[in-house]
Amino acid sequence: MRVCFCQSSKAASFLSLPAVNTPSSATCLHTAVSGCSPMLGDFWDLSQGHCLYVLPNGSARPVNVQVNEAAVVLKFSDGLSEQDTGMRCCCRGKRPDESKVTKELKIPDLLGVVLDPEKALLRFVHCPRRSSVRVREDVILQIQGDSEVLKQTDKWAKELSSKCHSMKGPRKYRVFINPASGSGQAQVKWEIAKELLDQLPWIQLEELRTTHAGQAEEVAEKEVNPESCDGIIVVSGDGMVHEVFNGLSKRPDAEAALRKLPVGHIPGGSGNALATSINHSAGESFGALEAAFLIAKGKTQPLDLMTVSQPSRPLRTSFLSLSGAIISDIDLGSESMRFLGGLRFAVYGVYCLLNPKPLQAELTYWPATASTVPGSSPPPIEEALPEGPWVTITDSFNVFWAINMAWASFDSHLAPGLSMGSGTWKLALLRNASRATLTKFLLNLENGGHVNLEKAELLECKAFRLLPQGSSGSRERFSLDGEEVPFEGIQLWPSLGGHVLGAFSEAPCDGVVSAL
Ligand SMILES: Nc1ncnc2c1ncn2[C@@H]1O[C@H](COP(=O)(O)OP(=O)(O)OP(=O)(O)O)[C@@H](O)[C@H]1O
Structure with missing residues (x-):
């Protein structure tokens, strides 16, 4: 030679x-x-x-x-x-x-x-x-x-x-595949990703096909060992990502586990906000191969997490979003149409536009522009908020959508430019809007054009509390990371941060490949 x-x-x-x-x-x-x-x-x-x-x-x-x-x-x-x-x-x-x-x-x-x-x-x-x-x-x-x-x-x-790639040494990932997610495409998407990852001998995969809701959360809480595992790959929609971050956050060693275990997302659900946001933030298209490619590249990025308090249930963790009014209505009301995949949102969206149910509520938020940040532990939701630069809005919201990253689903560019580790959530609001404005808002979400609508507000906050005022029907609900939670007071407060697998990756510039 x-x-x-x-x-x-x-x-x-x-x-x-x-x-x-x-x-x-x-x-x-x-x-x-x-x-x-x-x-x-x-x-x-x-x-x-x-x-x-x-x-x-x-x-x-x-x-x-x-x-x-x-x-x-x-x-x-x-x-x-x-x-x-x-x-x-x-x-x-x-x-x-x-x-x-x-x-x-x-x-x-x-x-x-x-x-x-x-x-x-x-x-x-x-x-x-x-x-x-x-x-x-x-x-x-x-x-x-x-x-x-x-x-x-x-x-x-x-x-x-x-x-x-950026991996220092071999990597072992737990993989959770949800056969019930989206339109049942998780296994197909996983095969695309696995075929790629299997070519790389420094990546080892331990697969688990979930058999019931809540299993990924249990395993992340009780079985994953951060000493012998380097990350978790979720092949599903955002619902199972939510489970994984909740499982990790409940561990006695939550801080170490969240630091040691980044979470990768192969989009196998309907909305797939996390995979979309990771891929686009890294300059990639939305897709299973691109998501697997970024996981194999080995870069990670920080992800903000929020502690969620409600009167009737234990604390939860949110990584993605809280929505109310027409947004949660579309998200949760269309659950029975999961077989349609992402199309379910468009179909049910038309129904909701014809029969809108605004959310009457009091919103109190800590503006991101304030010179101070909220304290480290969340106050009980039954108690008054601690001193701070709080701003309160009491109104009728046609759209209430709090978000931690740029994309709220594969086709909703809700908060253009928002990084998932910025320490800031955005609140997308539409108040007292006509049906025509609401329609324009929804139609422009895909390209981010809704931000230019005169009535649309995009506020930046560090923490917030939302108290619904009265209830006027069965279609009033909140969607937390795409999953239904009780329609009652809810508070999101900054907590420990996590990490995700996949980030913008420059061409390597730290060495020379030379002679054999
Ligand atoms: N084997 C299973 N059978 C039934 N439900 C399951 C199973 N495994 C996981 N789940 C539950 O399915 C729920 C929904 O899944 P997921 O969020 O992944 O899909 P999706 O709702 O279609 O996607 P998206 O959240 O992106 O819209 C999760 O909350 C999870 O608890």
Whole structure:
């Protein structure tokens, strides 16, 4: 195997890879680096004849492989067509014997490189974007050489893999799959995600298909061991995410468990607000493959949690939202239409628009602009609020929607720009609005245009208390993280924070991949 060997002492000490070969004629590129600019300036050059590109039909062609700061570059010559590889030809129009075809696997699109030593196959786990959605386009190379070559290839693959993700060492995740969520798509979505995650040997998965409501909460509270587990993946809607954060928050070691165990969300429900917010905050489209891709990238982001108090029940934890009036009406009233998936909200929404039930209530909130923050423990809801810069609104709300992140469901961009770890919730309100305004509000939610409506208010707060005033019918309800809670006084108060799996991930810039 002919390899390019890096001359840079910085690179050599970073890698401490032994030189299999140091060809004097080998080309070696090195880009001077400074600050946090990419440092993958050197490249590994695997000559033709030692490395074969495995085509989908099982045949193989010689390929030259190089790594630079931004990509793995596969270079082919003679006889490979674009149809063979699905790749870009850089010399369109030239005669085949002059053609050179290259395929670039961008480092940000790679999750890792894994050698199967038995078969001498090297897999690049690769998910490029095609028209904004990610697709699986793994590349498989046949390595030709003795056991020493395979050993060095394996070492090189691990080195490159460490540039593709942020995981330090192996990761073990508990996975909760809800067969009853949404339109029953959780298993299908999980298969897409699992197929990807299974390619990465440093990720281990322990699956549990829930058999009843509340099971994920129990397991998160009593069975998950933060010493031997690195996170929880929920394959479901937001309801089961809510359960998991409640389970973790109830543990005697809640603080440590919430710090140690980030939660990932593969969207398998109807609303899927968390998966949508994570994916979009990371610059990805909404989808199961994108969610799994972000989990495999290994970055996390903080998530604010609130302690929820109501007179008739024990404290709960909320990670997402509290809604009232037409919003909770649509969310909860459409439960019997779960078989429709996300469409249930549109169908039942029309009914609610024709028969709106406003919420008469007193809202008291701690503005985010205040110079102080609420104390660390929530006051009992039966008691008066402690001293603070409280603001009170008593009115008839056509829309009441408190939210902790940008997206309230896959098609409701309720609070554009709101980060889930900002320490601030937004209150989206519409008061004394006509049916026409209410309709406009709902129709503009998907693109966030509702914020421009004259009557729409988007307040920022740290804590709030909502006291309904009187009850005028069976359709009055509150929806907490998408689940129904009693229609009575309710208070949300900042509590311990959690973390989620998935965040914006820059191209790695902390090292050099060099010679094999
Ligand atoms: N095996 C099961 N059978 C019945 N219910 C279950 C089961 N496993 C979990 N659940 C319950 O299903 C409830 C609803 O699930 P989930 O929220 O995941 O789906 P969804 O309501 O369709 O999605 P979304 O909340 O995004 O709209 C959860 O609160 C959970 O307690």
